[in-house]
Amino acid sequence: MHAKQKPSKILIIALWTAQGILAIIFLWAGYMKLIQHDDFPFLWGKENPGLVTLTGIIDLAAAVGILVPSSLRIFPWISILASYGIVALMLTAAIFHVSRGEAADIGFNIFMAFLALYVIWGRARLQRRS
Incomplete structure (x- = not known):
């Protein structure tokens, strides 16, 4: 029988x-x-105010979902689901920007998607160990 291995502090x-x-x-x-929607600096926001509101709500849900469940250790798998949602949101945002001819602006979306993928991998790994 193998003892459960403690997760790395670095991880x-x-x-x-x-x-x-x-x-x-x-x-x-x-x-x-x-x-601060009046100060929103991106042109797409002025062209699509409804989209700004919708994505603002999604952004706040992502912020809560990525942190709170893991912090409170209440349904921590929700943080994994939130991470999947962030990946989907960032891929959708990248497609949106490319469709508007703003392909140069998707680096941040890609970085955020990879950061969320890391959270998916790491949290799933920790859940398997517990």
């Missing part, structure tokens, strides 16, 4: 860092889109 720190970065960025994005 745990890196996961919390990734989740914190995602949460902060999505809180900021949701705030900008819902509260």
Whole structure:
């Protein structure tokens, strides 16, 4: 019989860092889109105010979902689902930007998607060990 191996402290720190970065960025994005919408700096926002509101709500849900369940250890698998949602959101955003001729602007979307993929991998790995 094998004893359960403790997760690496580096893995745990890196996961919390990734989740914190995602949460902060999505809180900021949701705030900008819902509260400071008049100051929203992107042209697509002025052309699509309904889309700004919708994505602001999604951004806030992502921020809460990526951090709160894992922090409280209540249904931590929700953080994994939130990460999948972030990947889907970032891929959709990248497609949206490419369709508008803004392909040069998708680097941030790709980075955020990879950060969320890391959270999916790391949180799933930790759940298998517990």
